[in-house]
Amino acid sequence: MKTVEEFERYFYRHLLAELSELEKERNKIRIGIIVIFAISVLLLVTLLCLFGRSLQMMASLCFFVLFLVGIGFFLLWNLLSAGISKGFVQRFKKTVIDGIVRFIEPSLTYNPKSYITWLDFQRSDLFRDRVDRYTGEDLVYGKYGETEIRLSEIKAEKKVRSSNKNATERWQTVFSGTFLIADFHKDFFGKTVIFPDFAERLFGPLGQAIQGMRLNRGELIKLENPEFEKYFVVYGSDQIESRYILSPSFMERLVTYRKKVGSQVYFSFVNSYIFIAIPTKRNLFEPNLLKNLTDFNHIKTYFEDLSLLIGAVEDLNLNTRIWSKQPYER
Amino acid sequence: MGTSLIFLLILVGIALLFIGVWNSFMRKKNRVHNASASLDAILKKRYDLIPNLTEVVKGYAAYEQAVLESVLRVRNEALRARTIEEKEHADGKIAKGIEEIFVIAEKYPNLKADRQFRFLQASLNEIEEQISAARRAYNATVLEINTAIAVFPLNLFAKLYRITAFPFFSATESEKRTPMV
Numbered sequence: 298m299k300t301v302e303e304f305e306r307y308f309y310r311h312l313l314a315e316l317s318e319l320e321k322e323r324n325k326i327r328i329g330i331i332v333i334f335a336i337s338v339l340l341l342v343t344l345l346c347l348f349g350r351s352l353q354m355m356a357s358l359c360f361f362v363l364f365l366v367g368i369g370f371f372l373l374w375n376l377l378s379a380g381i382s383k384g385f386v387q388r389f390k391k392t393v394i395d396g397i398v399r400f401i402e403p404s405l406t407y408n409p410k411s412y413i414t415w416l417d418f419q420r421s422d423l424f425r426d427r428v429d430r431y432t433g434e435d436l437v438y439g440k441y442g443e444t445e446i447r448l449s450e451i452k453a454e455k456k457v458r459s460s461n462k463n464a465t466e467r468w469q470t471v472f473s474g475t476f477l478i479a480d481f482h483k484d485f486f487g488k489t490v491i492f493p494d495f496a497e498r499l500f501g502p503l504g505q506a507i508q509g510m511r512l513n514r515g516e517l518i519k520l521e522n523p524e525f526e527k528y529f530v531v532y533g534s535d536q537i538e539s540r541y542i543l544s545p546s547f548m549e550r551l552v553t554y555r556k557k558v559g560s561q562v563y564f565s566f567v568n569s570y571i572f573i574a575i576p577t578k579r580n581l582f583e584p585n586l587l588k589n590l591t592d593f594n595h596i597k598t599y600f601e602d603l604s605l606l607i608g609a610v611e612d613l614n615l616n617t618r619i620w621s622k623q624p625y626e627r
Numbered sequence: 628m629g630t631s632l633i634f635l636l637i638l639v640g641i642a643l644l645f646i647g648v649w650n651s652f653m654r655k656k657n658r659v660h661n662a663s664a665s666l667d668a669i670l671k672k673r674y675d676l677i678p679n680l681t682e683v684v685k686g687y688a689a690y691e692q693a694v695l696e697s698v699l700r701v702r703n704e705a706l707r708a709r710t711i712e713e714k715e716h717a718d719g720k721i722a723k724g725i726e727e728i729f730v731i732a733e734k735y736p737n738l739k740a741d742r743q744f745r746f747l748q749a750s751l752n753e754i755e756e757q758i759s760a761a762r763r764a765y766n767a768t769v770l771e772i773n774t775a776i777a778v779f780p781l782n783l784f785a786k787l788y789r790i791t792a793f794p795f796f797s798a799t800e801s802e803k804r805t806p807m808v
Contacts, residue, residue, distance in 0.1 A: 483756070519767060536767070537665055541760035 421572035487534035698724035
């Protein structure tokens, strides 16, 4: 995996010129947004002045009207800024994200509008909730060493109806974050899923009993690595196959990767593929209009995020092909 | 009437406890046997590959006859092993023998480049990994029943039912040395 130092050299040699152009555009957008914001505030103040008397007379009603006006402005502001910055976002992704992906591995391809298919998401068997709305963006795909990978941002939601009288509907997130699929270096036929361990962490041995009760997930696989067991709970269709996948050193690699990510990570192993799901609220590949694009430390965060995701192949040693799954003869 | 009913309920309760503990031990014992059978099947896979491996090596390294014959002898011994201790011992010897064959291969570049030899090498790597997984699965079931036999009050039931601890299957020396990927 390329280092930050190497990326710094690449940044100054290849990215900076294009980023300077983008930075000018960002400044224009920023000014545009400030103007829209200023007009919104001005309108709000004017309305307050016009209806000042009414405010004193019917305070509660006026506050309600102002609240609605406020929401209206907020939506208008969002719409306008999104409209203005749409082209900018596309250019940013083409320059920065595509550039970083190619820098990390030239054989990888980036498509900002595509994403991991619903079928693949379902195939991972990580999230069994009903999904009514499925979207995504920022697909990176191709071969990293000997390993085929695909990763993208994904949002899967379901419609829920509240049980009260009004029975209002709202969207509940099933999964929102980054999803990665890679060709695993060993062949296997069953299914092994690894979830973050909440029960055992909270309730200790009692938690393990609760884990054992999740029968629809297959057999509970108790493994020998205490640190791994602290972070994860494993279910599998076959005790031996799950251990074949989760060799002692691979367990250590998963723990190290989990620590590197610094948040919950889900893994599953299905049909000789590894699926990795990292829930996050952050939109990893979007430009930040408030930050200077020519600042290396800012662009470095995109490199670090992408390195962490694509680097899973190296972190988990997926390029080592000494078992049944041999590298392709060239 | 009331006292005899309570007495009857206590008796039923005790009977259910004895049955429950017995069933639990039997389930654990069956899991050990099942894991042991799976381990045997995978060990057999390795033993079956050895004649092919020695045949290929013979074609390139006829002078190494003694090593090859000794590996075949160990393989035949391993096939006769019955208890876990015997299997563990035989497995250690087999692993050592295979290691010796690969050391021989280092001296013969043509052998190392042979397509079939490379295929057998990959298959053995694969089987080693499967043996390791099966060994760990077996040991997990042994740990479960041995813990049940050791802790109070289940140890009293274990004595009553004459259930004794099962032996673990240790990793071979080469397995301990080789960093698994």
